[in-house]
Amino acid sequence: MTITRRVLLGTTLATGAMAVAPHAAAARGTQVERWGVHEIVLDGPAGGNPFDDVRLTGLFQSGERQIEVPGFYDGAGVYRIRFSPPDLGQWRWRTTSNVAALDGRTGAFDSVAPGPGNRGPVRISRDGYHFAHADGTPYRPVGTTSYSWALQSDARCAETLATLKAAPFNKIRMLVFPNVASVATDPFVRTGGGPKDWDPTRPDPDYFRRFEDRIIRLGELGIEADVILFHPYDATRGYSGMIRADDERYLRYVVARFGAYRNVWWSMANEYDIVESKTVADWDHLFQVLVAADPHDRLRSIHQLHVYYDHRKPWITHASVQHGAAPLDDGRVHPHRLFAQKAVIFDEVIYEGNSSKRWARLSGEELVERFWWGTLGGCYVGHGEVFSSEDNPDISWLGQGGALHGTSPPRLAFLRQVLEDAPIPGIDPLQQFWDYHLGGRDFTWYLKYFGREQPTEWQMRLPTRAADPHHQFRVDVLDTWNMTVTPVEGVFNMVQLDEYDVHDPARPTVALPGKPYIALRIVKV
Amino acid sequence: MTITRRVLLGTTLATGAMAVAPHAAAARGTQVERWGVHEIVLDGPAGGNPFDDVRLTGLFQSGERQIEVPGFYDGAGVYRIRFSPPDLGQWRWRTTSNVAALDGRTGAFDSVAPGPGNRGPVRISRDGYHFAHADGTPYRPVGTTSYSWALQSDARCAETLATLKAAPFNKIRMLVFPNVASVATDPFVRTGGGPKDWDPTRPDPDYFRRFEDRIIRLGELGIEADVILFHPYDATRGYSGMIRADDERYLRYVVARFGAYRNVWWSMANEYDIVESKTVADWDHLFQVLVAADPHDRLRSIHQLHVYYDHRKPWITHASVQHGAAPLDDGRVHPHRLFAQKAVIFDEVIYEGNSSKRWARLSGEELVERFWWGTLGGCYVGHGEVFSSEDNPDISWLGQGGALHGTSPPRLAFLRQVLEDAPIPGIDPLQQFWDYHLGGRDFTWYLKYFGREQPTEWQMRLPTRAADPHHQFRVDVLDTWNMTVTPVEGVFNMVQLDEYDVHDPARPTVALPGKPYIALRIVKV
Structure with missing residues (x-):
């Protein structure tokens, strides 16, 4: 059994795990930044199906506060529990498992003041319509979408990260399951050569380790990872067409692996309403599973094509809306707040691009205009672009990341600065009944x-x-x-x-x- | 004990009750139009508090179908049960009461084919976004509001009805409790001379009999009565500030009295969100009471000022929305359908008028324009007007009814004809993402x-x-x-x-x- 301490997203990113005995760790005063990640690494059984056979949780306690955190199997007999301390002070922990080697292990660490750039996870502001980091710093979303960037080669991912470092975006929507040609294509262990030859009961740890590496690197850039758990675009493989027990196992696995990283948001699905295998009742159920599996209580939403999800449902923290024309007038935007009674992000408002398709041929001006009307309406807007070249007709920022070619990003940087300078908690629509076209306070x-x-x-x-x-x-x-x-x-x-x-x-x-x-x-x- | 048969809203309006023995009635083949009203009149106790002391229901049975209908006390020892048969055929009934004189009474009647003009109550169309009578005839709402018209003198009410007869409106929003100077001011029995000297445990049958007479007369004109059960404008009397038990008794009374008339709709409140004494949980509870008390299952909604009610809640049949500027663009209108996933009526879009107040100084053109944009967005819009004169500064159609002075009504008649000629079930917004500004099919x-x-x-x-x-x-x-x-x-x-x-x-x-x-x-x- 080993204990690993990682202090992530705030100080250095430890790529090699430091193994120490638990009591030694406590004695030496192991320190983790508040809102960082404390990872427990335990050796356990590698045989059978660890995803189904082994149950493992850690109970973290500090003063009166107790938080139960699910562990997960990371392959090769290694089990991990990741916990992000919400408060300062000493945290003691104890594991519970149906496997003796994993049961009753204990330890402790100190949650210490966060380092520079660590403002804690993004939460909903007290008024309900805006966002702020846990330390109170306002967070003004200026997001983009690159669905399968995290599943591309390391070289392309490095290019995407370099692009993001110079771009105005502080959130990126990204799929767990690929929707375009990708290097990483197998979230589940393969059982043969056909497209359906995979075992939904066995997530492939390599796939998810690669994905979480991208999440961590986004965190280092101060970018929120809006992780999309299901989508309707993989009929060939059918990852979003699993049976309920497999969906639940997958969800719990992803949440246990990724949920401790403070820059993670959950989007239950992209265009949920055209996932043929699932009804609204199925989505509602999966939200219950997600809430129960996520002691870190990350932000939760779901993205639609035609049928607006009921964003007032209590497990929805903010509305994620697709609408190509609503953010052309603040008078179309603010009714979304009136209905959701929550923060609203127009995550998809059709894209800047040179496509022949009408959903990807906005000029930079047309996309930036949508951001401004969305802002006046008290909501937030997301970016995307599709510029394909003759050399690479199937490659785009929207699909694989890489470089940005549009004219909107510098203007969105300008907008972001205006937002950063705006009052706390954010810009509200004013006098909506009377068409002043004014936002603010x-x-x-x-x-x-x-x-x-x-x-x-x-x-x-x-x-x-x-x-x-x-x-x-x-x-x-x-x-x-x-x-x-x-x-x-x-x-x-x-x-x-x-x-x-x-x-x-x-x-x-x-x-x-x-x-x-x-x-x-x-x-x- | 007497049995009274009334065939309402379809053939003649019987103002004198015909008393017959129950078995004789059955033997003689009492006939009531389908969707008309069969009224049972019973003599019972006049002492104590009949509203609290006496429980009375009628169980109506036809074939496999059983419907339990609450009765109500109409003063002077008279109890009534009103039932509107939803199907053709023989209906047998039996009363249940905790009072021997009212218990175990039985009878029967035949539900016969409806007469001319009787198309049955208005229901939601199968697609969920439009309206139709129970016989399948489309119903295209072109409504108006006159809050306290029903509480005015018989002469003024007659004038209002004459106005309505010549007007394009097929629905009128009307308050049970007065909001302006009225002839009828006391829904509950007075206990003294002060504004708060009334007994919430004793509805005054005279008040409600007057009100239901207005409902019946509207029905004769083919106009739906959108009955508003609570409102925030009576701080002096405080009718909307009763305790829960009194609210419940009042609701049950109104529903038992009025609910059998097929032209009744329920609006739980006007501007519910500024009724200071009630929370959303209170309104939700009152909807439960309403649903349980209303075997006729009339349409149900609630009207807001600032805070949109959650129209997806299952007891809401259609959204009733107040918004002064939304119906100035179909792109602002149709998101309301996207959120509600139900039929939407913009019942209040500010008013035509000559007021100095901005909520009542629209030109006829401005009001009619709102109807058209609402129509293009797949929704419906309501009328109101406030023209005060030097002679009568406090009198308006909006408050007391009477005559119409605006220029919009003839244009709304024109619109209504366009709606009547439109496809079934109604006009839907088309290609909302793409700003075609087209409605239809x-x-x-x-x-x-x-x-x-x-x-x-x-x-x-x-x-x-x-x-x-x-x-x-x-x-x-x-x-x-x-x-x-x-x-x-x-x-x-x-x-x-x-x-x-x-x-x-x-x-x-x-x-x-x-x-x-x-x-x-x-x-x-």
Whole structure:
């Protein structure tokens, strides 16, 4: 039996496991960052089917708090339990197993202050509509999608990671099961040469070890891994067409392996409503399994094609929505918040690209516009691109990662900076009944956006009743495409105009450049 | 003990009750229209508190079918049980009560073919997004709101009914408890002169008898009564601030009295989210009480101000939504269907009127435009108006009924005719991801709408793949404000234009009059 300590996603990434005796570890004051990963490594049986035959959990205790964490089999007789301490202080642990060699092992470690860049996992903000790290730092999602990037060669993955390091994205949607040509194609042990010759009762640890390596590397870049557990695109292999017992085993395996990494989110499925083998009741059941299997309580959602899932269900932490046209108007966006009563991410709004398909031929302008309307509506939007070349017609960022070719990413970096500078917890839609097309926080901070319109001035009226606080404001003109911020000279002294609005009678309008994609940031002085 | 037969909402309205002995009634072959009302009248105790002390139900049986119907106390020792037979054939009944005089009474009647105008209650269409009468006739809601019209003088009510007879509305939203100055102000027995001096344990039968008379008269006009059970506007009397037991007694009373009338719908509350005394859990509970109390299973919804109720909850038959700006674009409308997965009525979209308040100063054009965008989005929209005069500053259609002063009703009659001529079960949003701004039924019937735009031609492309059916179409130009239908000469022979669309290469455009509020109706030849 060995104990391995890894402090992940915050200090150095230990690739070699340090083996120490458990009592020695406790005695030496093993330290793990808060929200890092403490990994217990145990030797056990390699025979039979360890995935079904062996039950293993670790009970972690600190003060009054007890957390039971499932272990998993990592091949070659090695079993692991991964735990991410949510609080500072000493944690003691004890294993329970139906196998004597794995049962009743104990140990302890100290959860210590997180290192630089470790802000804890992303949670839902207290108001329910935004995101923040566990340490309170706001998290403003600007995500992308690259479905099978993690399943490509190490060289291509390295290229993707280098691209991401220079890109504005802080979340990436990625499939566990491949949807395009990939290097890693076998999540389950092969039993023959045919496409269906695989054993759903035996996950292949190599496959998942490769995948979690990608998760860890994303974490080092400060990028959330939005892990998509099922999808409808693998009719040949049929990984999303397993029977319920196999789905459950797979889910528990993935969650036990990946769930301790603080940058993991769960997306139950991509386009769940066209997975032919599963009903809504099946998805609901799998969410129950997921919640029960995940003591780290990572964010959970599910992505649709046509049929919106009921995002009010209690196991959904935020709505993940596909809609190609909704984020073309904040008035189409905010009803999604009204219905979900939760944070909403438009994870798929069709893609930038040069495809002949209408779902992948947006211009950069058209994609960036969707981000801005989504922002004004109090929601978040996701990126994707499909640029295929004659040399590589089947290769794209959306499928395999690699390089980005579109014009939107720098503009999304510009948007992300605007979001980072916005109030906490985030931008809410304002006065939705009345078509002001304003987002922000009442009375102190506003974002106005004009989309494709090209006005040369704007009547600056802000919704404020006589009984509301009245302030002075300064205004920045944001050219969201050319990425410039131009302050308007002076301040606006707002006084009541009518029952509903304030304005500055001395300067009732703001001059605008007569170009498309202009926004205004209006900030209380 | 007396038995009264009333055949309501279909043949004549019997205002005097015909008393016959039960066996004689059966022997003589008492007849009630299917979906009419069979009323049993019984003499029982008048002392104590009959609302709490007496339990009374009738069990109606026809073949294998059994329906238990609650009775109610109508004052002066009179008890009634009202039942609307859902099927043809003989129905036998037997009462159960804790009072001997009301217990074990029996009788029978024949449910016979409905008379002219009796199409049965409105139900949800099989696809879930539209409405139809029980006999299969489509029902296309074009509703209005007059909150306290039923509580006004008989003279004003007569005026309101005369107005409705000439108006396009086939549904009216109406409060049980008054929200404005009314003649009927006391749903519960008064105990003193102060505003809170009333006894919630004793509904006043006179009040409810007046109200149901209005329901019946609406039924004679073919108008659905959307009965709103609670509202937040009566802080002085506090009718919506009762304790749970009183709410339950009130609900059961209303449902037993009104529920047999086939034109009744239930709206649990107006602006439920600002009823301070109740939480969402309270509303959910009251829906349980309502479902249990209503063997006639009338339509059920609830209306909000800010916080959308979860319309996916199983007791909700259709979503009732208030939103002032959503029906300004079908792209804002159809997400409501995506979320609710049910029929959606925008029952309140702010009002036509001359008020200084922004919620009641729409022009007729602005209100009618909302109806059209709502229609294109596959939903339904409701009317209201507030025109106050110097003579009567506090009187309006919205509050008390009376006359209509706005310019929208004739245009809503025009819209209603378009809806009546539309396919069954109704108009669905088409290709929502792709902003075609088309409603209808794929490949056979389309409605296009241009709102305030004033185009002089339209590129007629219809979303049709090569594998879809291809047809010839004729086109009508609808001027939705001037209420004209102008057929376009000849037909359009559609052939595939690209992967997604068909067009007629010989006449790729439709000429338009360059005016606002134009629609096109495109119908397969």
